[in-house]
Structure formats: C-alpha cells, structure tokens
C-alpha cells in the first residue's frame with residue numbers, strides 16, 4: 194500500500210473520530226440555567242449540599258431504591274438534620290415533591306449532558322400525569 | 325461494580341449502632357456507644373445519614389390475608405379489582421388508547437393481560453378439589469385469587485437475580501429495577517399469580533396514579549400486598565374496597581383479626597398439598 | 609488457523625451469504641422485539657415460555673450429544689471416532705452459542721442480563737444452568753481448538769488438554785441435567801414434575817445429537833475431501849438407536865405412571881398433547897407425527913440391513929432429528945404450560961416474527977458450524993494430503 198493511501202486513510206479517520214466536535218460547532222454550548230422551584234428555594238437545604246448533590250444524586254437514588262424496595266426503610270434523615278421521604282416522585286417530601294418542575298430542574302441538565310435516565314420509564318412526573 | 329461505589333447510606337440505625345458498638349468494644353471505649361446513640365437518636369444532626377421505616381407504618385411478623393367467600397358478590401369483585409388496578413397502574417387491555425397521546429399504539433393481545441387480583445370460579449381456584457357433587461352455590465360463587473405470599477415461595481427460589489424476594493414480614497415482593505424478564509418465576513408459581521409486561525402498558529392505563537410507578541416492558545409483576553400503603557399506615561386497596569370480605573393482618577399474632585377469624589371459621593388454602601404454605605385463607 | 613476460513617469455493621461463499629441474509633432479516637425483527645417488547649410473540653400470561661426456550665432446550669441436548677463421540681474415543685480408545693471427535697466438539701460449540709442466543713432473545717430486559725452475575729443466586733437453577741453452559745462452551749472451544757491445532761502441526765495435543773477433556777464429560781451430562789432441573793423442580797407443573805425428566809432429556813439428546821452428527825458427516829463427505837469414515841457413522845447410528853429406544857421407553861414409563869395413577873393434574877397435560885383438551889388440539893397432529901417418526905426410525909435402525917444402507921441412513925436421521933425436536937421442544941414446553949395451573953386452556957402458537965428470530969439464531973449457529981467444520985475438514989485434508 195502506498196504511503197499516500199495510508200496518510201489519506203489516517204486523515205479520514207481523524208476527521209471521523211472528531212465528528213462530535215464538528216457536529217456541535219456553531220451550536221450554543223452554554224450550560225443550561227437550572228430553575229429552582231419556589232418550594233425548593235424556601236427549603237434551603239437539600240439532602241446533601243449543592244455540589245455533592247450535583248455529583249452524586251444518582252448514587253443516592255440508587256441507594257434509596259434498594260433501601261425502600263428491599264429493606265422497606267422509607268425515611269431518610271440527612272446529616273444536616275432534615276428528613277426526606279426516599280422517593281423520586283411520590284409525596285410532598287420526595288424529590289419531585291420539592292423540585293416541582295421536572296422539566297426545568299431535571300431534564301434541562303440531563304438533556305445538556307445527553308443522559309437519558311430510564312427512571313422515567315416507570316416513575317411518573319406527578320404534574321404530567323394528573324393534568 | 326456496585327461495591328466499589330461510594331455509598332451514602334448506612335443500612336439502618338440499628339445495624340449502625342451494632343457496628344459502632346462492636347468497634348467500640350474492640351477499642352475498649354464503652355462510653356462511646358452512648359455518645360453515638362445519643363447523637364443519632366436525639367433528633368439533631370448526626371454525622372451519618374440514618375434510614376428508617378415511617379413511624380406510622382403497619383407491621384407484622386408474617387402478613388396474611390383472609391377472604392370471606394360468603395361476602396363476595398359481583399359488586400365486591402368489581403370494586404376490589406378496580407381498586408387494585410387503580411392503585412397500581414395496572415393496564416386494562418380492553419380500553420381504546422388515547423390516539424393523541426399515544427399515536428400508533430399496536431392493538432393489545434388479550435392473552436398477554438396483566439392482573440394482580442381477579443375473579444375465578446371454584447373449580448379453577450381450587451382445581452384439585454374439583455367435585456362432581458359440589459354444592460351448587462359454590463359452583464357459581466365468585467372467588468377472588470391473588471398472590472398467596474407463600475411462606476416457601478417457589479417464585480423466590482426460582483428467580484436468578486433475587487428480583488423476586490421475600491421480606492422479613494412475609495411479603496413476597498418484586499424489585500422491578502432488577503428483573504431481567506426471564507419469566508422463570510412465572511413457570512414456578514403454582515397459582516398463576518404473576519403477569520409479564522409484554523409491552524409498554526402506559527397507553528392502556530386510563531388514569532395514572534402518581535402514588536405508584538408504572539412498569540417498563542419486560543418485567544414481571546404481581547400483588548405486593550400493597551406494601552406501599554402498609555408503609556404509610558394504610559390498609560391495602562382491596563381490603564378497603566371489599567366491604568369486609570378481605571382482611572389482612574399478622575398471622576403470627578394470635579390476637580390479630582385474621583387469627584381470630586381463622587379460629588372461628590373453617591378456612592382453606594389453595595393447593596395446600598404443594599407445601600408452599602400460602603398466606604391467603606378462604607373462609608368457606 | 610483462522611485464515612483457512614476465508615479461503616473457500618464459490619459455493620462456500622454463497623452459503624455463508626445466504627446465512628448472513630437470514631441473520632440480517634432476523635436481526636431487523638429482533639430490533640422490533642427489543643423496542644416494543646415480547647408482545648410480538650405468541651406467548652401469553654399462561655404460556656410464558658415459547659419457541660425460544662423450546663429451541664434452547666433442544667439445542668442443549670444437541671450440544672450434550674457431542675459427548676457420545678468423546679466418551680468412546682477418550683475413555684474407551686475407540687479409534688474409529690478419532691476423525692469425528694472434533695466434529696462433535698465443534699457441533700457442541702455451535703449449539704451452545706445458539707442456546708445462549710435463544711436465552712437472550714427470550715429475556716424481557718436483555719440489557720440487564722448481567723444481573724445474574726451481579727446478584728448470584730445459588731438457589732435458582734437458572735444460575736447453575738448459566739454456569740454449566742458457559743463452562744461447557746469454554747471447555748469445548750479450548751479442547752477443539754488445541755486438538756485441531758496439534759493435528760495440523762502433527763504433534764500430540766498438549767498434556768493439559770487431557771484433564772479438560774475428562775472434565776468436559778461430566779459437564780456434558782451436567783448441562784442437560786441442569787436444564788431438566790429448570791423444569792422438573794417446579795411444584796404445580798404436573799407435566800414436568802417427574803424424576804424421569806432429566807434421564808429422558810439425556811436419552812433424547814443422545815439420539816438427536818449423534819443423528820445430526822451423522823447428517824453432518826454426509827455433508828462433509830459430499831463437500832470436502834475429508835471422509836469421517838463409514839464405520840464411525842455406523843457406530844453412531846447404533847448409539848442413536850439405543851438412545852432413541854431409551855427415550856421412548858422413558859416416555860412410556862411416564863405415561864404408565866400418569867395414567868395408572870390417574871392423578872388429574874398429571875394426566876391433563878398428556879391428554880392435551882395427544883388428544884386435545886376442551887376442544888383445544890393444536891399440537892395433536894404434531895405429537896402423533898413425532899411418535900410415528902420415532903417409532904419408524906427405531907424400526908429402521910434396529911434392522912441391520914436397513915441401518916447399514918448408505919442411502920437410507922440420512923433419511924432415518926432426519927426422522928430422528930425432527931421427531932425428537934417436536935417431542936422435546938414443542939411438546940415439552942407447551943405441554944407443561946397447558947393447561948395452566950388453574951386448569952385454563954390457553955394454547956400457544958408462535959408468531960411469524962418469533963419464528964424468523966429463531967431462524968436467525970439457527971443461521972448464526974450454522975454459520976459458526978460451517979466455519980468450524982471447514983477448519984476441521986481442511987486441516988484433516990492437509991494432514992492426510
């Protein structure tokens with residue numbers, strides 16, 4: 194095989210491999226604005242502090258689901274002294290009970306990060322199903 | 325995989341104290357136990373999160389159900405099945421899905437239906453007790469059948485992932501997150517109590533109840549003895565709708581309502597000869 | 609060694625192309641199943657396992673059948689099987705891969721498959737089945753490959769393969785025994801709840817596996833210069849004969865126990881299969897076909913003149929194969945579910961989609977089998993050559 198062919202092949206490969214970057218050129222890539230609901234603002238404290246929550250909420254949810262389903266422990270007392278119902282969406286004291294606007298709170302960031310958590314295949318947004 | 329992740333949760337207050345106690349004894353510092361106990365029990369912030377059941381939860385050593393067959397009428401059957409259906413977002417494949425919300429929904433197959441509690445006639449509920457000369461009244465009587473929350477549950481034994489498991493209080497329950505949909509539990513259950521989600525069932529749920537999740541396709545489901553309601557101190561939905569025909573309670577407690585009923589009446593269980601030890605009794 | 613597989617005649621490539629076409633079509637249907645769920649199958653609340661699990665069960669048998677050449681050759685030094693042991697091992701490999709694919713095709717949540725490993729549950733027979741199936745697959749790949757490579761280099765296979773070969777024998781019995789235990793330990797399924805199930809599975813496996821191997825020998829003889837040897841094939845046909853008789857015998861033991869004891873929960877399944885129940889009789893013609901095929905095949909295999917007839921034998925083998933397939937896959941699975949534990953009769957008829965996906969799995973298996981057999985035949989040609 195000639196040297197040129199190899200180089201041409203490499204160029205094609207590199208261009209293809211950088212596809213995600215080409216694809217996003219020109220788009221706005223600013224991080225989305227997350228809107229806290231009035232209730233969440235008033236509550237001040239979440240399960241963990243803000244940055245811990247941002248990084249680790251999925252692990253917490255994973256722990257919570259095992260705790261609720263398998264050990265039937267449903268209440269969670271955080272180290273900051275607040276009590277929560279370990280539930281994504283049922284009741285006033287659950288995640289969505291406080292963060293009432295799923296679209297503005299969960300989805301914006303998930304969409305931005307291109308993650309599609311399959312929680313929502315089963316768990317429902319109370320706002321959406323009751324309307 | 326799972327183990328390596330950071331966990332934010334201590335199992336329970338009790339097991340935490342146990343662990344704290346053991347380590348305290350190990351270093352010979354008994355007063356430390358007290359200090360920890362005060363910190364985690366005293367309402368103020370503690371250094372680790374604590375999980376617990378809700379204070380108002382109904383508990384039992386072994387949950388059981390007693391169904392008084394003489395009180396079951398067609399209306400009761402109707403009410404009970406509808407109550408369970410609404411409480412748990414169980415699809416009804418006979419309804420026409422909302423074409424706007426769920427366009428291009430393929431028609432449902434009746435044979436792939438989902439049900440947690442339903443009506444059967446005597447010869448199906450108790451097939452091995454079929455009797456040519458059975459009293460006429462039993463032949464036409466509606467019976468209600470559901471999961472028996474067997475003490476020796478074959479479905480639990482068969483499940484390869486522990487997605488179906490038995491809680492300490494006797495409830496046999498599903499972890500929908502873990503189920504791989506192999507349907508081994510369905511083959512194992514001698515009572516046909518389990519249903520499989522052959523499809524996404526949302527289009528066939530008339531009104532979604534936000535208090536309970538719906539299910540994704542590909543998992544198995546069945547009666548959970550309304551664990552989510554017991555946890556809030558409420559009676560199961562079918563009990564509330566049954567006009568006194570269904571009672572649940574603690575089989576291990578001689579004073580409980582179910583035990584009193586069993587003491588005063590002749591009650592049978594389904595396929596008792598298999599040794600699965602069902603926890604659902606039928607007063608004849 | 610793999611380079612042999614990419615040098616082939618036109619016919620070879622046309623055949624592989626055809627298989628690939630089937631696989632592609634089946635994959636497209638599988639995507640539909642993956643997106644929309646098992647609703648596209650004919651399975652139901654009452655008959656919760658169908659065509660996939662049926663074929664899985666049968667193919668576990670074909671895989672285990674390979675041991676019928678391994679035992680005579682390695683334990684009894686039966687030299688005539690020298691040339692075909694490798695075929696038996698490669699047949700096992702292809703069958704096992706099909707088995708695993710059928711299991712995955714049957715799962716409602718295939719992406720969570722690894723939960724079986726993440727939460728190992730020793731009280732579930734499915735967990736053990738997964739262990740032995742993968743173990744046997746691994747053993748056969750290693751053994752087959754090493755032995756063939758050694759033959760190509762005209763040296764003795766490495767010493768460490770010996771213990772593996774011996775280990776593969778209990779594994780072969782194990783895969784089918786554990787597969788039978790999936791069914792026969794379930795209370796309330798009268799049709800399966802019988803201790804004869806595992807022996808019966810093994811007997812039908814030892815008929816189906818070797819009869820398929822004989823057919824493959826014919827094909828290899830026709831398309832390559834490698835001759836597995838007529839004598840080896842004759843011995844195989846005797847094995848098929850014994851195993852088939854045992855299979856039918858075990859079945860009659862079952863029929864006797866069920867109908868003499870007259871326990872309704874056990875009788876109803878066999879009645880459904882052979883006579884129909886409450887007007888439902890979809891499987892009746894199939895079951896009688898199966899019985900007829902097996903009986904005629906026994907006759908053809910028992911008479912030496914007929915058994916040793918080179919033109920008749922392949923037809924006999926096809927009869928055995930089809931007969932045991934109906935018996936074990938269609939009959940065994942549907943028979944167990946109908947009537948349901950509540951004695952309702954819900955019949956099961958696979959849908960077109962289900963059959964296409966199954967054909968795709970079979971095509972994949974045949975593709976693997978073709979490549980492996982080509983390797984084996986070419987190496988044998990070279991060595992002799």
Ligand code: SF4
Nearest residue numbers: 471472473474479513
């Ligand atoms: S009735 Fe069936 S599903 Fe319920 S516990 Fe018993 S075996 Fe399991």
Ligand code: SF4
Nearest residue numbers: 483503504506507509
């Ligand atoms: S279908 Fe789900 S619950 Fe049933 S045995 Fe399989 S993994 Fe367990």
Ligand code: SF4
Nearest residue numbers: 408441547549550562
């Ligand atoms: S106990 Fe709850 S889940 Fe079970 S049948 Fe009654 S309402 Fe349904």
